[in-house]
Amino acid sequence: MKKLISAFIFVVLSASAMAGHHGKSGHKDIVDTAASKEMFSTLVAAVKAADLVTTLKGAGPFTVFAPTDEAFADLPEGTLEMLLKPENKQTLVKILTYHVVAGKVTAKDVSAMSDATTVEGSQVSIATDMGAVMINDAEVIKADVMTSNGVIHVIDTVLLPDDVKAAL
Template sequence: MKKLMSALFLIVMSANAFAGHHAKGDHKDIVETAASNEMFSTLVAAVKSADLVSTLKGEGPFTVFAPTDDAFAALPDGTIEMLLKPENKQTLAKILTYHVVAGKVTAKDVSTLTDTTTVEGSKVMVSTSMNKVMINDAQVIKADVMTSNGVIHVIDKVLLPSDVKAAL
């Protein structure tokens, strides 16, 4: 338990450094927060391509496990370009909604979870061990980036639903 609390403390502290200090009510929404940070340029392009901007700017609350540009770059060569094509919009939307949970799940809530259901409809596994918080095989590298309509947890890998993973 002590290791878990230490991991959560480190993640929350790094999130505070990432998020800056906003006055209550001064938060940007999920899309604005992601768009204002260059580490999410691929994610923002994908959200636009999948026509999910208005959804993620909605009232929420939402929890988004946000892969960095480096996470997208680690996908097999050509994957990003293929997913951004108009004919693959449905697959891209499926992948992106697999990164979203309805409701606000903070780092504090993680210690009580073993899994959670995504907006896409499938479950992701949640584990905490060895000073790490994992969502499936992606590590949370920054947690609790608060937005006006939810929370972002930055992850180091792109999560793929099992049927999409098998097709890639």
């Protein structure tokens, strides 16, 4: 699970590195952006294990709250390894799609929101406090990493839907 989340974060951070470029030309998609950043190796591995590569390479647009490898490493011991097992694919898909919002939601857009519905179907809370943007309990550490099919916001914590949290 930690590697999956880290890979996801890597994708977000990779996109953040390109935040200064807002046009679509020349940008990699969400998956390629994440894969190009070492900090998202766990997230990328998780996206592959969940068979979500094709989806996240699609037209979108998507907004991805991408946890870093460090965020995945902060999960309880053994959680990431358990989630990466083929028999836990549905739970992994649920967690990863909980990090994705349909549409392109930039930092400017987020500042005016109090929540957002994820692709998984649940809502995440959004709060801003003294310049910090929080998605549930995760802080956005890098915003607006633009990609050809959306935007990545790098976060410091893996987001878990309530029913998954209760099961861990």
